[in-house]
Amino acid sequence: MISDVMTVVTDVLAGLCLLLGAFFSFSAGMGVVRFDNLLARLHVVAKPQVLGLLLLLAGVALRLQDRGAASMLVLVMLFQMLTSPVAAHMVGRAGLRTGKVDPAHVRSADEPEETADTATPRTDTGA
Amino acid sequence: MMIAVAVIATLLLAAAALLAVVRLERGPSMLDRTIAFDVLTTALVGAIAVEAALSRRTELVPILVVLSMVGFVGSVTIARFAAVEPPKDGAPGSRSTPRRRRGRAGGVGVEPDGRREASPDALARTALEAAPGGEARSGGEARSGGEPRSAGGAETDADAATPAVTEGRETP
Structure with a gap:
């Protein structure tokens, strides 16, 4: 009886996690199409998408109720949280070096403040 | 459900x-x-x-x-392994990246090696480039060595086209 109630509760939680995670993944896809420069798209890949994937994996772990599977899913989550910033950093650095990032969008910490005309964000190729 | x-x-x-x-x-x-x-x-x-x-x-x-x-x-x-692509549809900022601007403001010529010696920030940057060890190191070194040269060539073309505009924008 108690275990049945527990199963229902975890299933409902798993369903919520799956729906939220799918929604965040969808918003990542939407952002990748809609945003108009490389850094904005990079943001969408680095943050909402990882959150969506974590929620999806949490939903699977809640639904499966299996210790081995849950440990492996935790491994995937940790791996994702470690590697996603690295991948985003590599892509952003490559974009800056090969001139695909508008220099008006970036300012390093040791650089003096930009003047007003260079600091205005410009829309570029995109669309 | x-x-x-x-x-x-x-x-x-x-x-x-x-x-x-x-x-x-x-x-x-x-x-x-x-x-x-x-x-x-x-x-x-x-x-x-x-x-x-x-x-x-x-x-x-x-x-x-x-x-x-x-x-x-x-x-x-x-x-x-991303490389400088030929400009097709006006990629933004393909002529002047920030470190190149800083190198030129320091009064160093177009030569990429001279620029790297001049600004300490660029030195730190190259040290960061050399950080990943192992197998990727040789590829990374080769690419970071080859990349500014081609970009520098692109910049000399841009300088030949519009010298007055770039100089006016970069000297504060």
Whole structure:
């Protein structure tokens, strides 16, 4: 009886996690199409998408109720949280070096403040 | 209830994958395609996760591990070997990146080696470039050695075209 109630509760939680995670993944896809420069798209890949994937994996772990599977899913989550910033950093650095990032969008910490005309964000190729 | 949740989640993930394919086709540069490919891989992982949750299949979980690794290795590899592409449709900032501007403001010529010696920030940057060890080191060194030279060539062309404008903008 108690275990049945527990199963229902975890299933409902798993369903919520799956729906939220799918929604965040969808918003990542939407952002990748809609945003108009490389850094904005990079943001969408680095943050909402990882959150969506974590929620999806949490939903699977809640639904499966299996210790081995849950440990492996935790491994995937940790791996994702470690590697996603690295991948985003590599892509952003490559974009800056090969001139695909508008220099008006970036300012390093040791650089003096930009003047007003260079600091205005410009829309570029995109669309 | 679980079936309805799975259907909705699958539809959202399929829409995300479709949008990623749109960007994969449209993306102006290789790095945009890398990002879209990352989104596509993650949508695939999500779809497998939904299937595993729907039918309580434990044996699908190792596939998730492998797929997430593949996505990471793919995007890092493409980013590592990204090169300066020929300007097709006016890529932004292809003429002056910030470090090149700083090097020129320091009064050093167009020669990339002289610029690297001049500004200490560029020195730190090259030290950062040399940081990853192992096998990627030789490739990274070769690329970082080759990249500013080609970009410098592009900049000399730009300087020949518009000398007055760049000088006026860069001297404070």
